[in-house]
Amino acid sequence: MSYNIFSLARNALSGHKNWQPAWREPEPKASYDVVIVGGGGHGLATAYYLAKEHGITNVAVLEKSWLGSGNIGRNTTIIRSNYMLEGNNPFYEWSMKLWEGLEQDFNFNAMVSQRGIMNLFHSDAQRDAFARRGNAMRIHGVDAELIDREQVREKVPFLSFDNARFPIQGALIQKRGGTVRHDAVAWGFARGADSRGVDIIQNCEVQGIKMEAGKVVGVETSRGYIGCNKLALCAAGNSSEVAAMADMKLPLESHVLQAFVSEGLKPYLDTVVTYGVGHFYVSQSDKGGLVFGGDIDGYNSYARRGGLPTVEHVIEAGVSMIPGISRVKILRSWGGIMDMSMDGSPIIDKTHIDNMYLNCGWCYGGFKATPASGWCYAWTIAKDGAHELNSQMRLDRFRRGYMMDEKGMGAQPNLH
Amino acid sequence: MLIKCPFCGDRPSEEFTYRGDARPKRPKAVETEVSDEWFDYVYLRDNVKGRMHEHWHHSGGCRAWLVLERDTASHEIFGVTTAPEYARKGKI
Ligand SMILES: Cc1cc2nc3c(=O)[nH]c(=O)nc-3n(C[C@H](O)[C@H](O)[C@H](O)COP(=O)(O)OP(=O)(O)OC[C@H]3O[C@@H](n4cnc5c(N)ncnc54)[C@H](O)[C@@H]3O)c2cc1C
Numbered sequence: 001m002s003y004n005i006f007s008l009a010r011n012a013l014s015g016h017k018n019w020q021p022a023w024r025e026p027e028p029k030a031s032y033d034v035v036i037v038g039g040g041g042h043g044l045a046t047a048y049y050l051a052k053e054h055g056i057t058n059v060a061v062l063e064k065s066w067l068g069s070g071n072i073g074r075n076t077t078i079i080r081s082n083y084m085l086e087g088n089n090p091f092y093e094w095s096m097k098l099w100e101g102l103e104q105d106f107n108f109n110a111m112v113s114q115r116g117i118m119n120l121f122h123s124d125a126q127r128d129a130f131a132r133r134g135n136a137m138r139i140h141g142v143d144a145e146l147i148d149r150e151q152v153r154e155k156v157p158f159l160s161f162d163n164a165r166f167p168i169q170g171a172l173i174q175k176r177g178g179t180v181r182h183d184a185v186a187w188g189f190a191r192g193a194d195s196r197g198v199d200i201i202q203n204c205e206v207q208g209i210k211m212e213a214g215k216v217v218g219v220e221t222s223r224g225y226i227g228c229n230k231l232a233l234c235a236a237g238n239s240s241e242v243a244a245m246a247d248m249k250l251p252l253e254s255h256v257l258q259a260f261v262s263e264g265l266k267p268y269l270d271t272v273v274t275y276g277v278g279h280f281y282v283s284q285s286d287k288g289g290l291v292f293g294g295d296i297d298g299y300n301s302y303a304r305r306g307g308l309p310t311v312e313h314v315i316e317a318g319v320s321m322i323p324g325i326s327r328v329k330i331l332r333s334w335g336g337i338m339d340m341s342m343d344g345s346p347i348i349d350k351t352h353i354d355n356m357y358l359n360c361g362w363c364y365g366g367f368k369a370t371p372a373s374g375w376c377y378a379w380t381i382a383k384d385g386a387h388e389l390n391s392q393m394r395l396d397r398f399r400r401g402y403m404m405d406e407k408g409m410g411a412q413p414n415l416h
Numbered sequence: 417m418l419i420k421c422p423f424c425g426d427r428p429s430e431e432f433t434y435r436g437d438a439r440p441k442r443p444k445a446v447e448t449e450v451s452d453e454w455f456d457y458v459y460l461r462d463n464v465k466g467r468m469h470e471h472w473h474h475s476g477g478c479r480a481w482l483v484l485e486r487d488t489a490s491h492e493i494f495g496v497t498t499a500p501e502y503a504r505k506g507k508i
Pocket residue numbers: 037038039040041042043062063064065068069070071072073074075076077078079204205206207234235236237238242257258259293334335336337338362363364365366367368369
């Protein structure tokens with residue numbers, strides 16, 4: 001059923017008692033053309049674009065828990081395409097373009113809000129680096145503007161402009177950046193895939209990969225054996241574990257990233273702001289809570305909760321950027337497991353196994369990539385080769401020496 | 417997390433700098449034939465879920481390099497030794 005003004009009216013007249021579930025809960029079939037491991041944003045988007053763009057509908061998405069239980073339901077919902085490097089920028093910009101048409105495309109309100117993103121800078125060197133990034137973006141046709149201190153003050157007057165040590169000098173802004181309701185992205189892609197025939201199978205953990213003559217023939221799961229012609233891994237923070245089932249060792253470490261939401265406030269902050277001194281970024285949700293986060297805790301972790309030192313660090317950075325929030329109470333904090341890659345960039349590629357594909361390495365920036373990741377991964381699976389947009393997101397780039405190190409940090413994942 | 421430094425006693429984790437998995441051995445040779453080993457050492461990770469041996473530097477304390485056995489899923493710490501001791505014995 002399509003969601004529109006007429007279906008809303010019809011259901012309102014019957015007391016909203018006849019809405020149908022947005023997707024089915026099918027039993028797994030014996031086998032599928034494509035099995036996707038992981039029902040996060042990227043797995044669901046992949047299934048959606050496989051069906052929509054390539055007409056491949058005999059597809060299952062296997063999710064070990066409930067849909068949206070992973071990072072797709074845990075992130076701070078920021079979207080942007082302010083990337084600098086050749087292999088990254090056109091990809092993230094394509095993602096931004098998909099976001100811009102997504103709600104009409106999958107007929108679901110994902111609350112895409114292009115409220116803009118503002119990256120503050122505090123020194124001449126930082127300004128130059130941001131100007132360079134902005135120029136790289138503009139060369140790629142992406143919107144970027146460098147604004148000065150007074151223009152920042154006009155937009156966000158309550159920042160700490162009097163900080164003597166780290167004065168706000170200005171900001172790089174991308175007006176098309178913003179936020180999107182994260183759960184709704186999972187739900188919208190799930191519904192869109194399901195309505196095209198994809199089976200979304202929850203509480204179905206992949207526990208083994210079965211190979212015959214060098215090819216994958218199926219997966220062992222907590223709900224029995226499921227055969228497949230192609231296997232697409234998409235397990236984010238658990239990618240190493242899943243790949244190990246096919247004897248693959250990945251260039252990844254799993255780390256915990258925390259996020260926080262405050263009590264509801266009146267409308268206060270109408271854009272996303274990132275701090276250039278400490279690691280802190282914040283936006284205000286439509287319910288009024290300030291949604292914010294900082295850096296990963298910095299040590300390997302599969303626990304979806306972080307440590308107090310990072311909580312303290314994030315909040316100190318926040319208070320130093322917006323002194324006024326020292327009086328705001330925090331409602332909740334949580335953590336998600338990030339698939340940190342060695343150069344901070346993702347992998348969307350074929351593997352050395354003929355019919356197995358890999359999507360991972362999203363670090364803490366994979367939410368904004370969700371539509372393009374699904375779009376490119378679907379292409380890679382359907383055509384058995386990368387699209388130009390993900391042609392540099394290769395697994396073998398580390399061996400070949402073609403890193404995509406946006407931050408210039410080197411092969412140490414806890415620094416990206 | 418509290419880490420029991422053999423020299424300083426129980427100290428909060430934020431006094432330490434994390435390096436990661438302590439098990440992989442740095443390849444000795446520099447010849448091209450061993451480039452696979454180097455690739456593996458620099459870029460690939462077992463990314464252990466469960467008990468892991470890892471290097472922590474007490475950078476905000478006595479500056480000793482330590483090796484911890486820690487569960488990456490529960491953050492429980494099972495043992496601590498110094499890096500030279502670990503290199504000699506290969507265990508904690
Ligand atoms: C606190 C936090 C804040 C973030 N903020 C942002 C942000 O502001 N902007 C941004 O762009 N990105 C952000 N991110 C990153 C982003 O959320 C992730 O990069 C992205 O969601 C990862 O892709 P996914 O949605 O497919 O992952 P997930 O939702 O984690 O999907 C992976 C799924 O695989 C399943 N799975 C794992 N193993 C198996 C198995 N063996 N069998 C079956 N299923 C399995 C998991 O249960 C999980 O549901 C943030 C992340 C966190 C944790």
